[in-house]
Amino acid sequence: MADQQDYLRALLKDFGEPTWEWAIAKAREMVDRLDNITLNIAVTGETGAGKSSFVNAIRGLQEPAEGAAPTGTTETTMEPTMYPHPTLPNVNFWDLPGIGTSHFKAKTYLKDVKCQNYDFFIIVSASRFKENDMMLANEIKKKKKNFYFVRTKTDIDVTNEERKGVTEEATLQKIRNNCLENLRTLGSPSVFLITTENLARFDFQELVNNLERDLPDNKRDAMVMSLPIHSKESLDKKYNIVKKAVWAVAFASGGIAAAPVPGLSLLCDVAMIVLFLIKCYYSFGLDDGSLEKLSKRVNKPILEEQQLEYRLLPHDLCS
Known part of the structure; x- marks a missing residue:
């Protein structure tokens, strides 16, 4: 008993609060912030730039999956459309209409799409950035x-140039230089080259790093947890966030209080723990859809026994 109480006192010290009551109050605040903080990401640009495909890719979805944004060669987004994250509904991706169309004039675009509703903007182009993109950037600024x-x-550009004997490195440099030349009036903005077919290629991780740098802590965590796992770095970042959150959930749920410490409730909020574990389950890509995508990407079949085990996990937690 004494050893257990010494251990719990050490946990309390690590949590940085003088009493259990204060630690639990702080933990509940942290959990509420994790669950309720809202992040609204606007994806914009000219029609046909691949905005809807980007929205799907960053949410880990592909058309015709349920909840995926419709894509096409013509204008498919006629008004700002919100696509909540499949498993983190407080993270919303907004597919905005193309700028400079007959429906959304460049001069009034930000007013028409309600600029104040979004935390930041991602301006997408499939070729070179044009006058409308620069006008939009200036207005956002x-x-x-x-x-x-x-x-x-x-x-696509890399593949086409490789057929001509041009290396991938040379093609990427050419694209980057061309983009920066068109954006020279804005100074030297960063341009991130990506493909929605495989986020692990090119500059997607660098884009994420920049978003993390610019977001406040609470919104940064929400964004990192919402992204599909596309690299070891992205996996490590999710792990570190979950590692920090585990103690907060344990304190806030009363799980720590289940130990025999005088004056603490023995009740444990199992629902809070289950909800947290289910969020982790989906965020780390252990659901069927994510496992199947990973299997195709690495060309390795999923063992039926493993798939069945993962499929049953959320239901077992809730029962």
């Missing part, structure tokens, strides 16, 4: 919002 230039469909 006036609103004191962050924006990021993303050049999509990079893999």
Whole structure:
């Protein structure tokens, strides 16, 4: 008993609060912030730039999956459309209409799409950034919002140039120089080259690193947890967030209080723990859909026994 109480006192010290009551109050605040903080990400650019495909890719979905944004060669987004994250509904991706169309004039675009609703903007282009993109960036800057230039469909250009004997490195440098030349009036903004077919290629991780740098802590965690796992670095970042959150959930749920410490309730909020574990389950890509995508990407079949075990996990937790 004494050893257990010494251990619990050490945990309390690590949590940085003088009493259990204060530690639990702080933990509940942290859990509420983790669950309730809202992040709204706007994806914009000209029609046909691949905005909807980007929204799907960053949410770990592909059309025709349920909840995926419709894609096509014509204008498919006629009004700002919110696509909540499949498993973290407090993280919302907004597919905005193409700028400069007959429905959304460039001069009134930000007002029409309600600029104030979004935390930051991702400006997408499939070729070179044009006058409308620069006008949009300048207006976003006036609103004191962050924006990021993303050049999509990079893999297509790399493949086409390789057929001509041009190396991937040379093609990427050419694309980057061309984008920066068109954006020279904005100074030297970063341009991130990506392909929605495989986020592990090119500059997607660098884009994520920049978003993390610019977001406040609470919104940064929400964004990192929402992204599909595309690299070891992205996996490590999710792990570190979960590692920090585990103690907060344990304290807030009363799980720590189940130990025989005088004056603490023996009740344990099992629902809070289950909800947290289910979020982790989906965030780490252990659901069937994510496992199947991973299997195709690495060309390794999923063992039926493993798939069945993972499929049953959330239901077992809730029962």
